[in-house]
Amino acid sequence: MRLILTMLLFFSLALAACTKEQATEAPASAPEPVVATEPEIDPVTGFKMTGDWELVRGNCTACHSAKLITQQRGTAQQWLTMIRWMQAKQNLWQFDPGTESRIIAYLSENYPPDAARRRASIPPDLMPPNPYSTVAQTNSR
Numbered sequence: 001m002r003l004i005l006t007m008l009l010f011f012s013l014a015l016a017a018c019t020k021e022q023a024t025e026a027p028a029s030a031p032e033p034v035v036a037t038e039p040e041i042d043p044v045t046g047f048k049m050t051g052d053w054e055l056v057r058g059n060c061t062a063c064h065s066a067k068l069i070t071q072q073r074g075t076a077q078q079w080l081t082m083i084r085w086m087q088a089k090q091n092l093w094q095f096d097p098g099t100e101s102r103i104i105a106y107l108s109e110n111y112p113p114d115a116a117r118r119r120a121s122i123p124p125d126l127m128p129p130n131p132y133s134t135v136a137q138t139n140s141r
Helices: 002-024 053-060 066-070 076-089 097-110 134-139
Strands: none
Touching: 053 066, 053 097, 076 097
16 A cells, blocks of 8 residues: 555656646747738838838939828839839939839839729819910910
8 A cells, every 4th residue: 555655646746747847848839920020111201111212212302202202102014104204294314224123113012002092193185174274275265
């Protein structure tokens, strides 16, 4: 009987020791999920500080506010269309092809279309006549 009690005591102490070791070990946990972090924002321009942001800052803010860029959204083709319009109507210089593609890549990646944005512009043929245009003034005389 004494042998049985000794064995029970030994096993209970061994079991208690194992349980205590397991309790002090760090619990095995699932790997932490990868969370996509947003890039830092430049405090001066508001640009996302990733990729070619400094190239965009150097070329685009020479003529207008960075806010004008960060408020816009577009695909690569839409950004290219805006650049072509600025070159045709606003005297924007021509970029070398590498610089232009890097600017467009940055803009389309960081400021892509957003479904929650405002509607597209009304086509000119659906707009009412502009009372201030010279064409409207000559037709009214």
